[in-house]
Amino acid sequence: MNVKAYLKIKVINEKGKCIYYRRYRSRSFVANFINALYIDVSGQRITLVNTGGGTTSVPSGFAMSVTDTSNDNSYGIQIGAGTTAPAITDFSLKQLIPNGTSAGQMQYGAVTVMSPVINTTNNTGYITVTRAFTNNSGGSITVSEVGLVVNIFTTPILIIHDLLPTPITVPNGSTLSIAYEIQIAT
Amino acid sequence: MRDKNGKTVYRRRYKSRSFVEGFLNALQNSFSAGVGPNGSLSSPNLVVGSGTTPPKITDTGLTNQIGNGTSPGQLQYGNNSFTTPIINTNTNTGSFTWSKTFNNGSGGNVTVSEVGAYLSGTFILHDLLPSPITLAPNQVLTVVYTITIST
Numbered sequence: 001m002n003v004k005a006y007l008k009i010k011v012i013n014e015k016g017k018c019i020y021y022r023r024y025r026s027r028s029f030v031a032n033f034i035n036a037l038y039i040d041v042s043g044q045r046i047t048l049v050n051t052g053g054g055t056t057s058v059p060s061g062f063a064m065s066v067t068d069t070s071n072d073n074s075y076g077i078q079i080g081a082g083t084t085a086p087a088i089t090d091f092s093l094k095q096l097i098p099n100g101t102s103a104g105q106m107q108y109g110a111v112t113v114m115s116p117v118i119n120t121t122n123n124t125g126y127i128t129v130t131r132a133f134t135n136n137s138g139g140s141i142t143v144s145e146v147g148l149v150v151n152i153f154t155t156p157i158l159i160i161h162d163l164l165p166t167p168i169t170v171p172n173g174s175t176l177s178i179a180y181e182i183q184i185a186t
Numbered sequence: 187m188r189d190k191n192g193k194t195v196y197r198r199r200y201k202s203r204s205f206v207e208g209f210l211n212a213l214q215n216s217f218s219a220g221v222g223p224n225g226s227l228s229s230p231n232l233v234v235g236s237g238t239t240p241p242k243i244t245d246t247g248l249t250n251q252i253g254n255g256t257s258p259g260q261l262q263y264g265n266n267s268f269t270t271p272i273i274n275t276n277t278n279t280g281s282f283t284w285s286k287t288f289n290n291g292s293g294g295n296v297t298v299s300e301v302g303a304y305l306s307g308t309f310i311l312h313d314l315l316p317s318p319i320t321l322a323p324n325q326v327l328t329v330v331y332t333i334t335i336s337t
Contacts, residue, residue: 002203029335031273034280037333040227041284041305042268063225066217088278088337113218116210123243125207127214154221161337182213184205186243186312 005029006181007146007162014173026162026180028086033159036064036152049091051149051156064150064159066129068111073099074156076111077131077178080145086161093147093161097133106133106141106176123186130179135170143168148180190324202313202331204241209310230266231304232286232329238299241312248302248312252288261296261321262289278337285330290321297321301329 005026013019032048039046039060047055068076073096081104082094099108109132118125129148135141144167148160160180170176187196212227219225236259237249254263264287271282284303290296299318303311311331321327 002205003209028337030337031271031280031335034271034273034282034333034335037227038268038271038282041230042282043228044268044270046270061223061226061228063216063219063221063223064227065219065221065225067220086337087275088273088280088335089275090337113214116207116214118207118210118243120242120244123241125210125243127210127217129217150217151221182210184210184243186204186206186241186245 002185004183005160006183008179008181009168010177011168011170012175012177013171019174020168024165026160028161030086030090030158030161031088032091032157036150036157036159048152048157051092051158053091056155058153058155062152064152066111066113066148066150070110071099071108073108075149075151077129077180078147078149079106079133079143079176079178080147081142082145083163086163090161091158093145097141097143101136103137103139104141105137106135106170108133124183126181126183128179128181130177133176133178135172135174135176138172140172141170143170143176146178187319187321187328188326195325196319200313200316202311204312206241206245206309206312207243208246208308212305212308212310227305229304229306230284232266232284232331233302233304234261234288234298234327234329235300235302236297238314240314245312246309248300252296252298256291258292258294259296260292262291264288279334281332281334283330283332285328288327288329290323290325293323295320295322298327303331
């Protein structure tokens with residue numbers, strides 16, 4: 001399959017300086033993704049597992065929306081502190097870092113989905129989903145896992161789960177920016 | 187490909203390489219849509235053609251789609267068919283197949299050299315076959331796309 005996903009991670013400190021940047025190959029589409037795609041494309045009905053671990057049966061004809069407002073961690077890109085290697089049956093992050101300003105929390109920004117960028121010279125293209133997370137908890141927070149949760153008929157469904165090769169420590173006052181870039185090549 | 191007696195006379199498996207711009211548009215539309223049917227990836231349609239031009243990312247259809255029917259140069263299109271996803275927790279892989287049959291009831295040979303697919307009316311996939319396939323009268327071509335993920 002010539003679809004690849006990449007994860008771009010950046011940390012900006014409170015003075016606006018970039019103190020961390022990495023780009024990784026995202027490797028971990030999980031079973032919910034192939035099952036959701038199957039339901040939508042085939043019109044057949046099978047169960048998905050929501051982020052709470054419960055099964056849900058949905059009819060076809062849905063968007064896999066990743067949009068979410070700021071200060072909400074229900075959908076879109078999520079971050080966590082878990083360190084377990086992803087498995088295809090994963091339905092949630094291992095240890096979600098919730099939205100907020102209390103200890104161990106980060107403020108979730110709104111999710112942005114950019115229009116496709118097409119390069120006709122090398123026959124490649126990509127779309128990008130981004131979200132910023134601001135640490136106003138009063139202490140440093142370590143992020144070690146990232147996921148993408150879609151909204152299917154208001155049910156949160158995890159479709160990608162990545163463990164970062166190296167955990168990132170986000171100082172208080174800094175903003176972590178995460179982008180999933182989904183690429184195709186023809 | 188099967189002959190009129192149902193015997194398999196040709197079988198090849200290739201890696202599909204050519205998702206095109208429409209796939210990204212459909213995915214972006216689905217990702218950015220609100221809750222509900224707008225942005226769904228529905229109305230699947232596999233198609234075959236006789237074009238020989240290498241696929242480009244901007245393609246919006248096959249180069250030369252073979253029509254549905256029994257006239258010369260046409261093939262009878264079957265229904266789109268799917269198998270339920272298989273999830274292998276040992277290898278952390280999952281896949282489902284999307285297939286369609288094309289029956290040659292035209293009375294003459296028909297050559298297939300390209301394959302493609304639509305979702306929600308958008309052309310998403312275009313593959314040029316490494317070797318064209320010629321269907322004799324009453325032979326049936328089955329095209330199967332296997333969509334695979336790994337974790």
